[in-house]
Amino acid sequence: MQLLPLKEAIAAHVRDGARVALEGFTHLIPFAAGHEIVRQERRNLHLIRMTPDLIYDQLIGMGCASQLTFSWGGNPGVGSLHRLRDAVEHGWPQPLALTEYTHAELALGYQAGASGMTCGLMLHHTDTDLDRVSSSSRRTLSCPFTGRPLKAVPAIRPDVTILHAQQIDAAGNVLLRGIIGAAKEAAMAAERLVVTVEEQVARLDADMNAVVLPSWLVTAASIVPGGAWPSYAHNHYPRDNRFYLAWDEIARERGAFTAWMERHVLGVRDHAEHLRLLGVAA
Amino acid sequence: MQLLPLKEAIAAHVRDGARVALEGFTHLIPFAAGHEIVRQERRNLHLIRMTPDLIYDQLIGMGCASQLTFSWGGNPGVGSLHRLRDAVEHGWPQPLALTEYTHAELALGYQAGASGMTCGLMLHHTDTDLDRVSSSSRRTLSCPFTGRPLKAVPAIRPDVTILHAQQIDAAGNVLLRGIIGAAKEAAMAAERLVVTVEEQVARLDADMNAVVLPSWLVTAASIVPGGAWPSYAHNHYPRDNRFYLAWDEIARERGAFTAWMERHVLGVRDHAEHLRLLGVAA
Amino acid sequence: MSASDYTRDEIMTVTAARQLPNGAVCFVGIGLPSAACNLARMTHAPDLVLIYESGTVGTRPTVLPLSIGDGELAETATSVVPLPEIFAHYLQRGRVDFGFLGAAQIDRHANLNSTVIGAYARPKVRLPGAGGAPEIATFAGEVLIIMKQTPRSFVPRLDFRTSCGYLAGSGARAATGSPGAGPRAVITDFGVLRPDPDTHELTLTALYPGITVEAAQAATGWPLKIGTRLETLPAPDSDELRVLRALQASTRQAQARPVRITLPAAI
């Protein structure tokens, strides 16, 4: 584990064209890391994430991505991701190739990647049009014991997975607490793991069976308080539902979106300045 | 969840001929429940467990089992399980049909059972004689995406899984803390789940990401302090390594084994009396 | 007993809540399903087990979350597990009694579209997509669908089949070996539709007070089949309305609360 400023961690570990998974299911979404990718103008990323959420709306709208692997692309509880829609519906700012899964399938793909497997298996369910449009991502086979129809999905192996977490200790071990979604599987599946954390502590505030990523699995870590805002970090700050509601208006039109990103992301040096500019931090 | 005396829980949920998994990897082995099965003279059980340990040596030596599914059958750190050996080598007290896996395979079988799958998949490794002698338990197939050879093992679905745990709360939720082995997967795979616990508490001493089995998955629970002895229950008592060493001598000969079981298991009413007789509890 | 002053959203939510028996295990989606499930839990079904796909099992929120992963859900849960376990150990394993679904389009056999309007490759409207719906539709013991009824959403032919209801009907679903029984009811802002036992075509079986068959038919994009015994559903009672409105008020309040983050001085 290397402790680096976020700017250096992203510069070192996120390359143009890379398969990048920023995970965290509603909770612990690594917004600060995503913004740094925008600032460093990465291009042609293959973004992977169960729920693209606002962070991928921003990356897609700023032209960082040419591919998206996902399973549900909305603003949770609010509605559409307008920038994702604009990319898919009108190719703006560039076309976005989709690999689309269900939650269960994508979670299984991460699990397979985390396990060093080439694919994962689930029970086959009645055919849907998803099977038809993304047929290269699914295969049916028969259970060798029972003959029951099964579905295989390919392992997902990001070049780099980026997570936000609550704590890192002196040795570099990382604690995630609360809702973890598929973060652990995405971490274990990746070639490299970059983590932003709320705080560094001498000793993790972790129960024996807590979710701790050992330091030797962490490629680089950066201390970024508030790094999950407007999503949340349990024990640190709640989800900013007001911002999620406001985003619907900010992202609806290309011009307003671009102006907002230029001012609030490109126009600031780092996440702390971003939070201060928005009045979230003093 | 039904809170019952252990005697009633075993009487109601462990039937002759059933597939029964008493899990807990070194830690939290449900000895008290195993002894109650001996006392109730269950017969022709199909015992399932990664590491048979002393508890299955006892059940096998007392003639409760006709089949064993396992992956490592020794006295950990000590040597042989003499009763298991006697059953396999000489058919005493009755023949024991083996279904033998590796740890990884058996864990995968539990995972498949826990997931409602018919089988689980792993990377195929170079052929061993295990593949030859238990060929009905393994199949090779090709990854539908990469062509890589994979191995399938059938799902394991016990009729009843029995676990020992630290706490149950007023609502019947059960906390396991520390080393959990494949206990969670064995629990989720089973038709019925019977649990013994160290103590009942108003509220579990559980972190957010602790291993808690919800009450509605627990068929029956019994409060049995010391129920994992001579294995251990983290936060309650350590492993009795002296007894594991002593067992080597107790179980070596049929006569001494039978005499010990008659006196210490059949000859007592319950686990508390068992512990007192052995001087473990006052 | 019944309150006369309620909205269509309210009676829809109350009607959905009433479908849930106490002790049932529900896989909950956000929005109306979450409101319905929590309303049921806080009224007639205190032991309802709510599972959110974010990984929270047995959650008992006092504030309706905006997302399925709000902190409130984790804090009040019996257990928080990794998301893959929710789909494998709970849903696929057959531990879920009821699943809730909504969609942009539904057809007469309760198949659902939440993926695109128009062609997939060049959609007129790109919708959020599948999420957990296809597996909920397949593996939940029964499925309840909550959708507002309009000719644009109740369509003769889906633009895209995201999740299966009864496929082409008349036993087509059962023939696939799908473990769950399929959609048991579609709760709309007009009333309730249920599948015909033989053809599995959705049939209007109940209406809210004051709603006409003609209005329901006009809101449907195919010639709607009408049940032989058409029930009038009871209005929400005052207790249900009180609990639902209190839930929603506390949610609005919680969501209006600004978030403030204190940065360390050094930063």
Added chain:
Amino acid sequence: MSASDYTRDEIMTVTAARQLPNGAVCFVGIGLPSAACNLARMTHAPDLVLIYESGTVGTRPTVLPLSIGDGELAETATSVVPLPEIFAHYLQRGRVDFGFLGAAQIDRHANLNSTVIGAYARPKVRLPGAGGAPEIATFAGEVLIIMKQTPRSFVPRLDFRTSCGYLAGSGARAATGSPGAGPRAVITDFGVLRPDPDTHELTLTALYPGITVEAAQAATGWPLKIGTRLETLPAPDSDELRVLRALQASTRQAQARPVRITLPAAI
């Protein structure tokens, strides 16, 4: 520097410990492997990462456990995970640099038997079986084998092949696509055997001080191949012996401690 008074077990353990570079990730079995790994960690390799199959990752015990699941391992671990994850996320995923194995029988290509002596269906001796060995043998980056050398354990032909070394040798293992490189060394109570780079036949490459080639040959059930440059291994140094003996003393002490359980008064 070196202590002249040591046992064969001790030099075997010390020699095994010296194979481990600092920072390596080791999958540890109980007994000599556990002693060797912890000795390495407490001497030259403080950042060695020890994984026990019970689910403890990065464990740092001060007492050698009797079993691979003792409480000490959980208390000193970075993380305690479900056992299936150890085999999937760590071992099969290729995160383990070194695996340790022992067995009842080994052949000249380092294949191992820990299942039965005699025929499988009617064994003369039923051994504990596979445990984690077959997957460690396949997926660990490198494998180290620790076994006492006797004609009964170093056999021309295994009664049962539980785990694969180099199969029939001469590239047979690599041809199967097995991800790990296979056994790199067999550490015995005579010295160290390593696979020939071409034929993969185990070759005696090093002996402990005072041990003769003839003695090692006599302890081997096949005509033992002798390396062209036969190294004499250094004796344990005093620091290694002090740490190893202190570890074992504290273990003996811990294991002799009686367990007392306090039952609630009501029981």
